[in-house]
Amino acid sequence: MDEFFFQHYLPNALATKKRGPDDRLTYSKHLAKSFGSLPLSDISSRAVNEWRNKQIAKGLKNSTINKHIDFLMNIIKLAYVWGHVDDQLHIKINIRKLPVGNYTQKFLNETEIRNLLNGCKRSPHPYLYLAVKLLLLTGARVGELRNARWSDIDEHKRIWIVPVSKNGRSREIFLSAESLDTLATVRRESVALGTAHLADGYVFTNPRTETKYDSFYAAWYKVVRSEGLEDVRIHDLRHTYASILINNEVSIYEVQRLLGHSNVTMTQRYAHLLRSKLHEKTELVSKAIENPWN
Structure with missing residues (x-):
């Protein structure tokens, strides 16, 4: 398995997948110990189920374990497609995924936003507060923020171009005046930290590694725990960005554009937020008719 993964699967993933480097990390951390030394043809239902149960014992989330199962099956399927195994093991292996239930969306209220931002201000991380503020102001994905370069931002047009978004296409992020002010603060901070001159030009450059941040999660989790917001991802x-827009009567189609969704179906998950507004709108009809039946 190690030989197939590192000599065949991984080079292909690095060349064709945006998250190719994540595959290397996931394999090395979660799959290699259990399967790396096994011949591909020896990977059995029993071995896979035992591996899944070990992940449960480690306390990994069910949704995370299910992603690992899919990852393993994809590797084994590709081995068959490329002729490294004769059997369709990805079909024969009997592995049951774990229940995850329905995901409940979390929308921060004004108090939670204020507490979160104040907690981020107190963090020793040089950029956490500014990064979190920009995520709230723009609705950007954290990966888009980590990969943002100054060359992607047109301050005159107030547009941030994401060259490759989650759906594989470029997209525009529209910048408010407060977003531009926050970016100006980030630029001043990068000058103070001595990273403004670096050729890569990442908006958020780690002063220790002099390249983009791998993540903000370690600092983030310290803050949400300290502020009693452990359930906030x-x-x-x-x-939250989407909910604020909808609650201020921005249409679902405008929200779609602002979030960069490729179709409105993805945006419909927020449609339930419109209900209270729609109830208000029905009163307009009553006022217009002026209750002629009374």
Whole structure:
């Protein structure tokens, strides 16, 4: 398995997948110990189920374990497609995924936003507060923020171009005046930290490694724990951005454009937020008719 992964699967993933480097990390951390030394043809239902149960014992989330199962099956399927095994093991292996339930979206209220931002201000991380503020102001994905370069930002047009978004296409992020002010603060901070001159030009450059941040999660989790917001994920900032727009009567189609969704179906997950507004709108009809039946 190690030989196939590192000599065949990984080079292909690095060349064709945006998240190719993540595959290397996931394999090395979660799959290599259990399967790396096994011949591909010896990977059995029993071995896979035992591996899954070990992940459960480690306390990994069910959704994470299910992603690892899919990853393993994809590797084995590709081995068959490329002729490294004769059997369709990815079909024969009997592995049951774990229940994850329905995901409940989290939208931060004004108090939670204020507490979160104040906690981020107190963090020793040089950019956490500015990064979180920008995520709230723009609805950007955290990966888009980590990969942003100054060359992607047109301050005159107030547009941030994401060259390759989650759906594989470029997209525009529209910048408010406050977003531009926050970016100006980031630029001043990068000058103070001595990273403004670097050729890569990342908006958020780690002063220790002099390249983009791998993540903000370690600092993020310290803050949400200290503020009693343990159930808040960093992606919930994007949900919060959408909820603020909808609650201020921005149409679902405008929200679609602002979030960069390729079709409105993806944006419909926020449609339930419109209900209270729609109830208000029905009163307009009553006022217009002026209750002629009374």
